[in-house]
Amino acid sequence: MTRRTAVLAAPLLALLVLPAVPAGAGGGCHGGVTQGTGDTVELIDACFTPTTLRIEPGDSVTFVNEDSFVHNVTANLWGHFDDLEQGDSFTATFGEDGVYPYACTYHPGMTGAVVVGDGDGPGSGAAVIGRVVHLHVSDAVLIGEDKIDLASLKPVGRLAGSAYCRVTDVFEMIRPPSQIR
Numbered sequence: 430m431t432r433r434t435a436v437l438a439a440p441l442l443a444l445l446v447l448p449a450v451p452a453g454a455g456g457g458c459h460g461g462v463t464q465g466t467g468d469t470v471e472l473i474d475a476c477f478t479p480t481t482l483r484i485e486p487g488d489s490v491t492f493v494n495e496d497s498f499v500h501n502v503t504a505n506l507w508g509h510f511d512d513l514e515q516g517d518s519f520t521a522t523f524g525e526d527g528v529y530p531y532a533c534t535y536h537p538g539m540t541g542a543v544v545v546g547d548g549d550g551p552g553s554g555a556a557v558i559g560r561v562v563h564l565h566v567s568d569a570v571l572i573g574e575d576k577i578d579l580a581s582l583k584p585v586g587r588l589a590g591s592a593y594c595r596v597t598d599v600f601e602m603i604r605p606p607s608q609i610r
Contacts, residue, residue, distance in 0.1 A: 467480030470541065472500045472513065472533070486526055486546050493518040500539070502532040526550030542548060578592055 465479030473495040494513040509519040527550035533539040
């Protein structure tokens with residue numbers, strides 16, 4: 430074997446010998462749902478930790494961004510919609526029993542909830558409503574300039590908890606005119 434062949438073969442051999450590292454794509458937490466008590470939720474590794482925090486009515490929770498990138502904590506009727514840079518924090522007080530879901534609008538799938546008391550109460554509603562901040566679409570999945578080829582994109586939808594779905598059955602439906610005046 431020549432010196433040149435040995436030099437080229439060494440990096441390839443190293444790739445075969447090194448242990449594989451699991452891939453982590455997309456936004457949100459890849460480590461699974463965590464449960465906790467206390468008064469702090471850390472934003473770390475694109476996760477709310479713990480994912481579900483249990484507290485008593487009247488308790489306060491401090492959200493602290495430990496990541497080196499920006500997050501926010503959006504929710505219905507409460508939250509911190511402004512950017513939280515590394516080291517930033519904010520505190521919210523929860524007065525009534527219920528479930529208070531929240532999400533980071535920058536990182537899809539980064540969600541959590543504060544469960545107050547037994548969780549049986551109005552909380553902040555049943556849904557976390559966000560807004561699209563950025564949309565990036567590869568030219569490879571575009572049809573023309575304004576339509577997405579779903580067969581090429583192969584989108585995945587987030588349901589509840591750790592449940593997801595594949596978008597495989599696409600159909601069109603004529604929408605009735607709005608009755609809102």
